[in-house]
Amino acid sequence: MKNEFKAGDLVFEIVPNKKIRLVELIPSSDDHYPVMSADDSYTDEGYIFMHEPGTPSLFHATSKNRQALVMLYGEDAVPELPVRGSELTKKLLEKQKYVLCLVSHISDDRARSVNPPKLRIVTGVDGDYFNTPGGILAEFAVPVDMDGNEITEIE
Structure with a gap:
């Protein structure tokens, strides 16, 4: 399965050292490297160099990917995932x-992207x-403020 990365994705970034x-990708103006972190530009498949074989440097920030990275690098090397989306709603x-x-x-991502948005008041779980x-009833509920902007942390 091909990974595709886009601006706004929360990812684990493995840097050379x-x-x-844990970073949020931002858009780049380079067609070959459409996304970037604070330091590097990447292909939409997560490679720093377009034709480099091997392992990508980006991995979507999911609990499954975090667990795999912990197995490879150890617990102390991998940042904790922030509580977002449905988990933050809880x-x-x-x-x-x-x-x-x-x-x-379907998913938190689907809740964020469906057009027109399905906006509801959630009263419990x-x-x-x-x-x-x-x-x-809904299986996924992403919290938003009155302007429709996603809430990403508890105040």
Whole structure:
């Protein structure tokens, strides 16, 4: 399966000194290297050099990829994943009664990208589902502010 990286993706970046950083990719104006971190530009497949064989330097920041990197580099070398999306919604519901969210039955990424957005007030969690007024259930709920911008941390 081919990995494709785009601006805005949260990724693990392996830099030459074997250090691993957690970064959000930004757009680049170079067609061959369309995304970049603070220090390097990358192909959309995660390679620093377009024709370099071997292992990419970028990996999507998922718990599965983090676990694999910990197996290779050790726990201390791999940054912790931030709590985002549906997991952050669960944390917010511990502190407040309602959370405004983009919802989906497919994934957090789908909730963020569906057009038109499915915006709902989430009132709680029941098993694997988020509850909303009117009895609508959603498996994924990404918290947003009143302007529709994703909330990425608890204040």
